[in-house]
Amino acid sequence: MPMTTPAPASEFTLLFVEDDQFSREMVLPRLEQLFARVEVAVDGIQGLERFQQGGIDLVLTDQHLPGMSGLEMTREIRVSDQETPVVLMTSSIDNDILLEAINVGVSRFIPKPYDYQVLSRRLKIIAREIADKRLVERLQQQEVEELRSKDSYHLLQQEAARRKEHHVVRNQMLHQALPDGDGNLWGVEVRYAPRDIMCGDAYTVRRLPDGRLLVFMADAMGSGLSASITAILATSFSNFFVAHFQTGCICGFSLPILVGRFREYLSEILLDDEVLSCGFFLVDLARLELDAALFALPPLLVRVNDGTVQQLRSGNAPFCSYTGAISFTKLDLAGIAELLATTDGVTDAELAEGGAYREVLEEDFRQSPTLNALQGRFRQRVAAGEQDDMTLFQLRRLGSADAVTFRIDPPPTYEGVAEAVEETMVRLRGERILDGDLLDEIEFVLSEAAANAYEHGCLGLGGARKRELLLDGSYDAVLTGSVAPEGAHLGVAVRIQREEGLLTFEVSSSGPGLTPAHFGVTVESTAVNGRGLQMIKSFCDSIFLADEGRRLIMMKSFEGGNYAA
Template sequence: MKDLANIKELTTNLTVIYVEDEEFFRVLISKKLQGFFKNLFIANDGIEGLELFKKNDIDLIITDNIMPKMSGLDMIEEIRKKDTKTPVILLTGYMDTEFLIRAINLGVTQFVAKPINFDNLYSAIEIATQRVILENLQRKTQEQELELFKYREKYHSLQQERAFKKELRIIRNDLFMRKIDLDCAGIKEWHCSHLFKPLDIMSGDSYLIRKIDDKKYLITLIDAMGKGLSASVTAILSTSYINHLSNKYREAGNFSLKECIESYYDFIQTELLEDEIVCVSFIFIDFKNCLMHYALFSMPPLLLLDENNEIKMIKSNNPPIMKFHMPFVIGEYDLSSVTKMLFYTDGLNECFSKKNELYADYLIEDFSKSHSAKELYSRFSVLMDNLTDDITIIFLNLLNSSSINRQFLIENKIKDITVITDEINNLLMDYLKADELPVFMCALSEIIYNAYEHGNIDLDSEKKKILISTDKYEEYLIEYEKDNKKCILVKIIINEYNDYTMVNVIITDEGKGFDVSLLYDSGKDNTQLSGRGVRIAESILDGIYYNRLGNEATINKKLLKGG
């Protein structure tokens, strides 16, 4: 006698069809199967059975074969057109070879001979049920594995995103959108632009540009050996430590490049694996005295362009930093005749195109023609179609002009801005093409309005947001203008060369300036009602550089001549 309690434990969640044309057997067997299943549907023939199967989610079919309208096997044949898995128990008194072959081919899993022995029926149900349970379990496991995989992917992606944010947070650029004004007769200012293009989220490249005092900066480029997490950890450790040192030296007012490098060397040695190396460029520039001190540890050469258009290459003067301490040297270079400088990691010069051309063969020419990191990288991208390493570029360009083409004074009313920008528009018509001029003027207008708002009428982002959201912005401007006496000075410097024209515009307001570092994150929150002006200008121009206070901006745009 079968242990029915055990079988019922297995079958209790199943939905079953029982198909039988003879009423006597239909009533008897249905009664015997009471309490076994969650749902038991009864059909009188194959057609009813098929309909019930289509309408419900069936786990098991128990069917007679010989029935009017549609036999059990014919019903199963129809079911199998859409479903190949649901187990079938066939109750039949008729078995020959041909019948058996057909039944087996149709996936009938259990046969119970008539007249029915109920122990045999219960066994057949038990075996068929175990199979259903096993298949359900497999499907559920697969679904769970997929969910876990998706969760891990999402978690991994989130971790990577956070790690990259952290990496960018650690990188400090005190010259972000800033210029170094050399405070002399005429206009002489250094513009610093950069490009940081890691191949993966966790990068073996890193860089720092740290202000030591008003005109002295420490520039560090780091290229840790290898790729992936290990290189990234070394790069981040290095960046964090040098940041820490820079802060200490700045506070103490006693920066020494030699001590800085020694301290870093002592620190990083203990963290390196035995076969690990780090390549670093330490570059300390005193802009006021036009002097550069450098220690390059197996990094690509520094490229400098002088006022005679001659390129100077300063090669590495030290081997890479390793676990084993080696003495190092610091070089010195006079920058008084230098007009451009390029510092970079080997992802740039050692890049091969798909046609096997090495970018180092083009770098010097591209450097001499470029005026910013953005421009250099766009020249690089034309030739190189196959990035294989992280790229870091720091580009310093000197704007040196003894004369100004025109200057304009915008007085204190907002309508004066329109009058003056129209005049500037007319002046620039001779230099910019018809489709370039409106775009350039849009960028210039943004910077002028920025100077007006933040500088002359002292309107910060928070206040502006409130005024816009309460529709009181124009009212505020009109009210403030009544007493405002501050002006904006716009100087236009146009330098013409053989195949291009360089337009530089310096916009100076009389306000107390604004915090340029706020621009670092500006525009990322697209629910902010303001803060996009400088980003719009940045996307159009080659460069925007603010002075220390933030009340003077130099913008530039290179315009190619010809059609």
């Protein structure tokens, strides 16, 4: 179907709510240059009345307004409209305003006095987001109508296949930080990008009864239904073996046992002319060892602790119906900071200037402090258009508990949360390594994480109870008037890796911890709570849980780092 260019800001209507006449006269001409139409209101009540008349695409409002504040107006807007972006202007953003703004759905903050370049840039970004979202919604609606008219049965079969694939392809270690024998924490991340439902890639990450991890990656030859069946059957075998051979795992399970059984199984399902590229990784963090069996995967990239990168090539040809002797590889994880494995959809991707991504993958890996940062470099380099199926598996050292730049242990109170966030941001601004937009994102993330640690951890406030308090308007009063039980604690720790371009934040608390499921729940736009954890997930490169969920580790990369240094 034809694609149309999203409408620019010049085709939108902005509602500008500002009580200060001087500010209105200074800013209004600039806004009128950006937008097709600018509606002006001088207080919150007038602004709400104008919004309810309809036709507003974006709201820009001051916080301090007579009669009704900007946040109070936003709360009233959200009663009937959860989608229209609201940008809040204020000269005094404190923690109370931040938390309330998150709960009522404010999209962005603009500091006062105005920086016109910042104001213009952020409004253009938001306008582009509006246009993109509306375009996607139109295209989705067109696709639904076309599918209904052409083949509704085919759509049902596709959805069933997608559900089956999600049931087989799994990562049991998602968002979980795992300790090793030396007091360090490790994390496993997998990024899975199937081109369509009939995907030749598949993977599974499973924890064995003895604590070891088994990671399996499959990349079946070809594309379409045949490759998808092969990949899913191969992955299903790994899941079945782990689930039903628990006694064997405890009493001496080894990679040769699994791969030997896998060879017997695969020889019966592969066609004579069919092959499978795949990799088995058995991770023993207690012993800091990794056993691997690699079959025609692209070379593994291993970053050692001094920052240098080594390649580890597959020792076996791709699996086929007559695969013979198999070689295995053992790695000592004590000297390794990170390991990356990919399928050939990554390495074979075409670069925009010609050539294949394998030519620059090692360079990008060396300069990327997180898997998310590596994916960003990938998207910048590759040619536009549809890519092949892609899977990336990363095992990385997260660091030890004492490897921090600074630590703050505030009192477990509502005021303590605000003090911890404020002190953290003062120290980060003093580092002079982060730009304003990134600092805004970090402040949002820290505010929500610290508030959640206090509410959920120290006070034991569950999601259902918080929703009740928000709906009846007593949330702030309960939070400020509550006293944490004896022994409760809060903590914030920050690790700054300047050369690598990586910030790691840890927020810890007593009480019940979070689980990975908290970050996997889809939160509707109309929900009154629950959006904070989703915001943390979207703003951070990686998130991990340690100490039974009482310690939230958040990682964020920033420009200016240089792993190659």
